[in-house]
Each structure stands twice: as structure tokens, then as C-alpha cells.
Amino acid sequence: METAYLKTPIGYAQFEGDANGLASVTVFDDEKPIDIIPEVLEDAVYQFTEYFEGKRAIFDLKLNPQGTDFQKRVWNALLEIPYGKTTSYLNLSKTLGDLKAIRAVAAANGRNPLWIVVPCHRVIGSNGDLTGYAGGLHRKKWLLDHENPVKQQSLF
Known part of the structure; x- marks a missing residue:
């Protein structure tokens, strides 16, 4: 599982996912390191950036949430x-x-x-x-x- 972070207007978003898709996105108040974004998460970070800029209303991502x-x-x-x-x-x-x-x-x-x-x-x-x-x-x-x-x- 790969991890990436993005600073947003309402906190730091944490992305977790792999080749099977995006597994989770959470938000924190605490500052998170904005390092190199793993290739499998680049599109998610890009689409979230567009969302917060008001340029995206629908996400087009491969999703892989775990649940019942x-x-x-x-x-x-x-x-x-x-x-x-x-x-x-x-x-x-x-x-x-x-x-x-x-x-x-x-x-x-x-x-x-x-x-x-x-x-x-x-x-x-x-x-x-x-x-x-x-x-x-x-x-x-x-x-x-x-x-x-x-x-x-x-x-x-």
C-alpha cells in the first residue's frame, strides 16, 4: 500500500492505495509531509487538486475500499x-x-x-x-x- 499527502483548504489529505485502486482518503489537521507522490496515487492527488480548485465535480478513479x-x-x-x-x-x-x-x-x-x-x-x-x-x-x-x-x- 502506497501513501501520499496533499495540503487542502480544510486540512491535509492522506491517500492510500495500490494497483488495485484507491483504498482510503482521510483528512488531518496536523501537517503532513508532502513528498514524492507514488505513481499509483498521482491521478488521485491531481483530481483532488482540481476538486479544491473548483475545476472537478466528478472523480474518475479506480476505487478499492475495504468493508462489508x-x-x-x-x-x-x-x-x-x-x-x-x-x-x-x-x-x-x-x-x-x-x-x-x-x-x-x-x-x-x-x-x-x-x-x-x-x-x-x-x-x-x-x-x-x-x-x-x-x-x-x-x-x-x-x-x-x-x-x-x-x-x-x-x-x-
Whole structure:
């Protein structure tokens, strides 16, 4: 497994993957070394750079997350949430065909190993509240604002 780091506007992203695909992307507050990027991770780092520059809305990467079959079903459903849009945990449960699975869906969402690529940040509470995010609610808010097609203008 190879590792690379990228400084982003909301922390340092850590990429892990190999020839089988990108296995995880996580974010840290602590400064990480930005060294030579392994060839298998160059495209991921490049696409993330484009995303943060506002030039990319969809990732085109080979993915290889590790998880249970149920978690992978949830993560695949997350991939269907369009850029700039949100859904609720309840709607995600409906999409997966089991309203009673809302807690399991929320747990799988929270275990998503592919930060931003598999857009778990686009899942919010049924009442519109920003709820739980492994990277911190401040990052979730930043990501949703970044992806919002209607940018708030400053009055000052």
C-alpha cells in the first residue's frame, strides 16, 4: 500500500492505495509531509487538486475500499448523490430499500474510507441539519458550501 499527502483548504489529505485502486482518503489537521507522490496515487492527488480548485465535480478513479457487503452497498448509493445536492439518511435508507436500516446506513456512511470521492458529506438530517461527519462538521459545511452552485455573495 502506497501513501501520499496533499495540503487542502480544510486540512491535509492522506491517500492510500495500490494497483488495485484507491483504498482510503482521510483528512488531518496536523501537517503532513508532502513528498514524492507514488505513481499509483498521482491521478488521485491531481483530481483532488482540481476538486479544491473548483475545476472537478466528478472523480474518475479506480476505487478499492475495504468493508462489508452492506457498507459497500451504502457507499455505492452515496456515489449516486449528485455534486451540489444533498440527501437525508432516511432517503438513503429508502434508496437501499429498507427504512428500518437508517441507523445501519448512518453507521456505514460514517465508516466510509474514501473522503469526498464517496460523498458522505452530502448526507444530512431529514430536517436539513448537518449531522455527524467523521472529518468534523466544519469540514462538512465547507464541502457543501464549496459544492453549492449558488455562491453566497459578501455584503461587506
